[in-house]
Amino acid sequence: MIKVQGISHNFGKLAVLQDVWFDVPKGEVFGFIGPNGAGKTTTLRMIATLLEPQQGRILVGGYDVVDHPRQVRQILGFMPDGFGVYKNVTVHEYLSFFASAYGIDRSARERTVRAVMELTDLITLTDRMVSDMSKGMTQRLAIARTLLHDPEVMILDEPANGLDPRARIEMRDLIEQLRGLGKTIMLSSHILTELSDMVTSVAILEKGRVLATGDVNEIQQKLRPERAVKIRLLEYPEGGESAFLAVPQVRNLERGPDGALRILYQGGDEAVAEIVRAAVDARLSVIRVEPERNDLEHIFLEVTRGEVQ
Amino acid sequence: MSTSTDAAPNAEMNAPKSTKPGFLERMKERFADPNPILVKELQTLFRLKLFIRFLYLSTAGLAFVILMMGASTASGMNPAKAGQVLFQVFFSLIAGIVALVAPAAASTALTTERETETYESLILTGMDPAKIVTGKFLANFVAFTVALVAFFPLVGVGFLFGGITPTDVLFAFLGILLSLAIAVSFGLSVSARVRSTRVSLLLSITTSAPISMMIWGMITAIGEAVDHDWELVTEGPFWFAEALSQRFFELDTFTFAFVFPILLTILLVWFFLASAIAGVRHSSEDRNTPFKIWSLFAVPVGWAILGALTGVLRPRDWDEALPIFSFCFGFFMLFLALLFANEPPLPPRTYEEKVEDGGFWVRFRSRFGPGAAPTARFATLLLIAAAAGGMAIQMVVATFIDPAALRHETVLGNAMVMAGNCAVSIWALYFASYLRVTARSAVLSRVIVIGSLFLLSLVPIFLLATMDPTAFRDADDHLPWAMRFVPFAHIMTGFEASDDRDLTRLIEGIPALAFYGGLAFLLFAMLERRCAAIATNVRQYRASRNAAADAAYAARNAQREAAKRAREEAQAAMMAASATPASAASPDPAPNPGSSEEPSTES
Numbered sequence: 012m013i014k015v016q017g018i019s020h021n022f023g024k025l026a027v028l029q030d031v032w033f034d035v036p037k038g039e040v041f042g043f044i045g046p047n048g049a050g051k052t053t054t055l056r057m058i059a060t061l062l063e064p065q066q067g068r069i070l071v072g073g074y075d076v077v078d079h080p081r082q083v084r085q086i087l088g089f090m091p092d093g094f095g096v097y098k099n100v101t102v103h104e105y106l107s108f109f110a111s112a113y114g115i116d117r118s119a120r121e122r123t124v125r126a127v128m129e130l131t132d133l134i135t136l137t138d139r140m141v142s143d144m145s146k147g148m149t150q151r152l153a154i155a156r157t158l159l160h161d162p163e164v165m166i167l168d169e170p171a172n173g174l175d176p177r178a179r180i181e182m183r184d185l186i187e188q189l190r191g192l193g194k195t196i197m198l199s200s201h202i203l204t205e206l207s208d209m210v211t212s213v214a215i216l217e218k219g220r221v222l223a224t225g226d227v228n229e230i231q232q233k234l235r236p237e238r239a240v241k242i243r244l245l246e247y248p249e250g251g252e253s254a255f256l257a258v259p260q261v262r263n264l265e266r267g268p269d270g271a272l273r274i275l276y277q278g279g280d281e282a283v284a285e286i287v288r289a290a291v292d293a294r295l296s297v298i299r300v301e302p303e304r305n306d307l308e309h310i311f312l313e314v315t316r317g318e319v320q
Numbered sequence: 321m322s323t324s325t326d327a328a329p330n331a332e333m334n335a336p337k338s339t340k341p342g343f344l345e346r347m348k349e350r351f352a353d354p355n356p357i358l359v360k361e362l363q364t365l366f367r368l369k370l371f372i373r374f375l376y377l378s379t380a381g382l383a384f385v386i387l388m389m390g391a392s393t394a395s396g397m398n399p400a401k402a403g404q405v406l407f408q409v410f411f412s413l414i415a416g417i418v419a420l421v422a423p424a425a426a427s428t429a430l431t432t433e434r435e436t437e438t439y440e441s442l443i444l445t446g447m448d449p450a451k452i453v454t455g456k457f458l459a460n461f462v463a464f465t466v467a468l469v470a471f472f473p474l475v476g477v478g479f480l481f482g483g484i485t486p487t488d489v490l491f492a493f494l495g496i497l498l499s500l501a502i503a504v505s506f507g508l509s510v511s512a513r514v515r516s517t518r519v520s521l522l523l524s525i526t527t528s529a530p531i532s533m534m535i536w537g538m539i540t541a542i543g544e545a546v547d548h549d550w551e552l553v554t555e556g557p558f559w560f561a562e563a564l565s566q567r568f569f570e571l572d573t574f575t576f577a578f579v580f581p582i583l584l585t586i587l588l589v590w591f592f593l594a595s596a597i598a599g600v601r602h603s604s605e606d607r608n609t610p611f612k613i614w615s616l617f618a619v620p621v622g623w624a625i626l627g628a629l630t631g632v633l634r635p636r637d638w639d640e641a642l643p644i645f646s647f648c649f650g651f652f653m654l655f656l657a658l659l660f661a662n663e664p665p666l667p668p669r670t671y672e673e674k675v676e677d678g679g680f681w682v683r684f685r686s687r688f689g690p691g692a693a694p695t696a697r698f699a700t701l702l703l704i705a706a707a708a709g710g711m712a713i714q715m716v717v718a719t720f721i722d723p724a725a726l727r728h729e730t731v732l733g734n735a736m737v738m739a740g741n742c743a744v745s746i747w748a749l750y751f752a753s754y755l756r757v758t759a760r761s762a763v764l765s766r767v768i769v770i771g772s773l774f775l776l777s778l779v780p781i782f783l784l785a786t787m788d789p790t791a792f793r794d795a796d797d798h799l800p801w802a803m804r805f806v807p808f809a810h811i812m813t814g815f816e817a818s819d820d821r822d823l824t825r826l827i828e829g830i831p832a833l834a835f836y837g838g839l840a841f842l843l844f845a846m847l848e849r850r851c852a853a854i855a856t857n858v859r860q861y862r863a864s865r866n867a868a869a870d871a872a873y874a875a876r877n878a879q880r881e882a883a884k885r886a887r888e889e890a891q892a893a894m895m896a897a898s899a900t901p902a903s904a905a906s907p908d909p910a911p912n913p914g915s916s917e918e919p920s921t922e923s
Contacts, residue, residue, distance in 0.1 A: 017869060112445035
């Protein structure tokens with residue numbers, strides 16, 4: 012849906028982006044991760060037709076962002092970092108204004124606004140002044156605005172920045188819903204835990220260069236073929252580990268400080284199933300199986316080799 | 321969180337559109353569904369405490385000044401005179417507020433949107449930039465009109481003294497509204513070109529304050545000039561209110577105090593709004609055509625003013641006045657030339673595509689459309705038409721009034737001035753356009769052209785003054801050779817030919833005509849060639865860029881696929897290798913996880 016092909020951009024003498032390549036497939040939730048100043052916002056602004064790349068090409072839905080900005084804007088919804096909302100209007104007035112700005116016909120405008128408010132759970136805040144809303148609500152309002160013209164692609168720049176845990180969970184749910192509606196969503200963040208539960212593919216950007224891109228699992232397999240699963244047993248009989256080591260996919264095994272077994276294995280979820288089956292066959296009392304979480308953090312550290320502070 | 325997926329608004333969005341509505345239906349729809357920017361701005365403004373405070377504080381301040389003035393003038397003046405003074409003071413204060421506050425307020429209209437990041441959201445809606453700018457203009461105009469209406473009852477103090485009529489107030493109010501429209505549109509044009517609110521505020525105030533003072537000074541001076549002929553008693557910048565209310569149906573008053581101010585206001589507001597729209601428009605879109613349409617209206621207005629000025633003069637003044645009017649018209653032509661010297665070498669991409677897909681008429685228009693060379697062609701024709709039309713209208717009016725008084729020396733002298741205007745402005749057009757295309761800076765190119773005009777004017781005078789001071793003594797009889805190439809040589813010779821009735825003086829203007837005309841022709845050829853070369857290069861670059869991107873994209877994909885396959889094969893091999901030896905349980909795990917060495921647990 013989005014093809015970024017070798018873009019480079021300088022601000023004065025500062026090279027902000029250097030030969031950036033990545034693809035965002037249709038229907039994906041794509042995470043664009045990197046530290047502050049890596050060039051994420053610059054790239055997103057280019058995709059949103061707000062900035063022209065000095066080199067390279069960006070295609071959104073097959074349209075070149077430089078040659079066909081109008082067509083790109085029709086299929087794209089962009090939420091900037093600061094959300095970009097007017098303060099002295101109500102939620103309904105704000106959305107009605109943008110519905111009108113998007114050229115939605117007057118007869119359909121009210122229905123569209125109500126539909127979007129329902130989708131983003133703003134229906135109870137219809138007459139609330141935007142200036143009186145919390146950051147989480149404002150963020151939802153900003154997402155609601157980008158949905159008014161029913162775009163195929165949504166670009167969200169740091170959508171969870173500064174949100175409290177509850178608002179983050181709500182945002183995650185909303186993004187899941189939007190994905191269910193078939194939208195292609197590209198979101199950026201420098202806080203990896205924000206994205207790890209949402210994204211299906213990523214691009215990791217550092218100092219203006221893409222260090223890795225693609226499906227999260229694929230990148231992980233490429234970087235580090237082993238994954239880890241923690242298994243907690245009711246009791247740890249002598250030689251019980253051998254049951255796990257007999258599983259062909261298992262590479263290593265160690266006891267953690269909390270007493271749980273940390274098993275390194277190769278392969279996907281079927282390997283985990285094999286490991287559990289082996290434990291059951293060996294009559295070990297398994298009380299908990301925890302595949303290691305926050306893969307994105309590991310990937311990021313692995314890719315950037317700890318250079319990023 | 322609602323889970324209703326049917327809430328997506330596509331059904332309404334993708335509804336098939338009906339056939340194009342008629343003009344009346346469109347007007348009806350426009351009134352029923354006003355500009356969203358206007359509605360939103362007014363909603364925001366009337367909720368703003370600052371605006372309410374501005375209203376009552378400025379009304380109170382104005383009331384205080386008017387009452388103090390009333391008290392002080394009432395004692396030493398006859399009541400009618402005191403009423404007129406209060407009238408002038410009241411409207412001058414309002415004019416001051418309009419001149420200072422309105423451009424400043426309007427200059428923040430787009431910069432605040434940029435600073436709060438709402439501008440990007442607005443632009444990405446795909447809303448027509450003209451609609452955005454018009455909405456902002458109307459919102460600011462309405463807001464200030466509300467303030468003016470709040471001030472309005474104070475003029476009643478003047479009625480207590482007499483000496484003014486309600487129609488005086490009405491025409492003065494109309495004058496204020498015209499200046500408000502100019503002030504707001506000027507502020508908006510600044511706002512569209514500047515990123516920071518602070519800079520736009522500074523720029524609008526520092527520019528509008530002196531220009532307003534100059535304009536009000538000029539209006540007062542014109543009042544002083546006409547008050548005897550038009551028998552006016554009012555003194556001050558709002559003399560036109562009395563003139564219009566007393567002599568509205570007199571042709572001269574109606575033309576100069578009513579029609580021309582309205583026409584000039586329309587011209588200025590249109591120009592500033594076109595400038596603001598160009599500032600909002602995406603760089604890939606046509607920013608130039610609105611100015612061309614504007615110029616097609618501005619040039620006839622210029623002709624009308626020339627014709628009217630010719631008409632109000634006494635025939636015996638034509639010998640001197642007509643060349644001078646034409647000379648003044650030359651400044652307008654120079655302005656047009658520099659206005660159209662701001663185009664990049666190529667037309668915008670969206671326009672190029674439109675031309676490629678368009679028919680004969682679209683292709684023909686593109687010869688004069690956006691892009692440096694086509695715009696310069698358009699401007700050349702416009703300048704020639706402006707000069708010819710200006711000259712023609714003067715002659716037609718003069719012939720209509722008194723054919724006998726129009727002498728052929730005046731006609732030819734005037735023709736020389738207009739021809740010189742043409743040569744110099746077309747030279748300036750091509751020089752600035754060529755510099756714009758090569759140096760890629762519109763400001764720099766204009767500064768260089770204006771600087772060159774000054775140098776070409778002053779250096780010969782300076783050289784003559786230092787090397788041969790006596791040359792100036794006979795300048796009335798013949799122009800010194802060094803002066804025959806200055807950009808105003810044609811004016812001097814045309815004026816002398818007309819005034820002295822000496823056609824031989826016209827010969828002295830020919831070197832300047834040939835010099836600037838020749839240079840213009842040379843620069844025309846250079847500009848056309850340069851633009852054609854750039855167009856070829858850009859087309860080649862675009863084609864190669866797209867081909868290179870496609871090739872690189874395919875290569876990268878192939879490489880990734882190969883790497884993925886290799887990884888999968890390696891993994892499969894590892895799995896196979898690890899499955900064969902009985903992993904029968906060494907309790908001692910492999911020391912180096914992830915390495916290719918398998919733990920030797922078999923033994």
